[in-house]
Amino acid sequence: MQLQIYNTLKREKELFVPRIPGKVSMYLCGPTVYNRIHLGNARTFVLGDTIRRILSFLGYDVTYVQNFTDVDDKIIVRAAELNITVDELVEQEIKNYFEDAKALGILPADKHPRVTAHIGDIIAFIGDLIAGGFAYVGGGDVFYDVQKFPAYGQLSGQKLDDLVMGSRVEAGEAKRHPADFALWKGAKPGEPFWDSPWGKGRPGWHIECSAMVRAELGGHIDIHAGGMDLQFPHHENELAQSEALCSGEPFARYWVHGAFLNVNDGKMSKSQGNFFILSDVLKRYDGNIVRFFLQSAHYRKPLSFDATSLDSATVALNRLRNACGALEHVLTALNAPQAAGEMLNLDQYEARFKSALADDFNTAEAWGVLFELARDANAALALKGIANAELALSLMQRLAGVLGVELTVDRSLDEEIEALIARREEARFARDYWTADNIRVLLAELGIELLDTPQGVRWKLK
């Protein structure tokens, strides 16, 4: 299976060729830990986890790193608001992040480096840039000298001259060019600081990722990912920093950027106030549903969120859960996995599922293949039955699992429901239609629909 990835740097889909055959190193810019993540952030973190899982499914040995930005103005401000220390806030928010990630089926990365644990690496990186002539000391700060890096602007498709217009030099900043950016910021009163060869201060945001990539994965990686808003300036600057020291070989072979989750056509963001905190959403919806919803559009296409999105996703995912339930039912009702009936050609679903994912991680199309499998299984069950029901069921669950979604049929209500169904059957047998009807209504209120099948009464989630 030939994997194609859309590379932002080249603005086209390219055949994926990792640096080392069979192995992939991947880095995704993680959260700034000052607040619980919102659904928009979740789209990007689910994307990283999904790509990682797809790469494993396609047979690659993946090393995945996602950082925590634990030094930032927003963290300092929020800790002060809450009247707690920066450390307390950071610990709390990292714990919250892992809780949210777990609910969404996001596996822990192989490494989750924190900026504060890599200050030495960051200082060493800045030192290398100064030694190489790519950075300079100005006042108490250190700046990257964009004019020394001719390819500056390549990732975001901008020219240095155009960037002069868009950049500002703040009063007191000793920049040589308006697009120069801080690698090290001199300490300000009341803020966390570290000692460095350039005085007390703290790192700039962009250098953190370059240094953590180098420390955790080496100077070159296969895939660098993040949300679309990070393309410029964050990733442009990361590229400039890392490639200044890279001697010809690209820093990241493929740059992958995820589109936004939108609300009313605008990006969901904290600053716009149009955000939904993920943990609030998870009080009402199962993480599998949220994850499925976030994968329902191609990652490079904007996805709109509104009041009906997650209910529609629930209905859609229940179609797959019900198909699994129906397959399970024939298996248990007949107690014969090799039951008679039609033999579904399962290989072709898996092949098409795989090729959808190998085409620039097209999860929307891959889910479409699973819906076809569910539809075909339901149709076959309604006619002659399925000879390979057990395999069909395990395939559907395994492929959903590749995308990190558990397609388990909810069995928590089973006993209660089965007991009600049995009582209804007894009532019907005794011609007590009043009781039988009441039970049907009660089940309907629980969201259960009854189906009379050749194998007896079955039920499914509405």
Ligand code: AMP
């Ligand atoms: P932050 O914590 O603000 O640095 O954001 C963490 C990640 O979430 C970044 O990769 C952003 O690109 C991403 N992100 C923020 N808002 C959205 C959104 N509405 N849709 C998708 N990704 C987002």
Ligand code: ZN
């Ligand atoms: Zn980053």
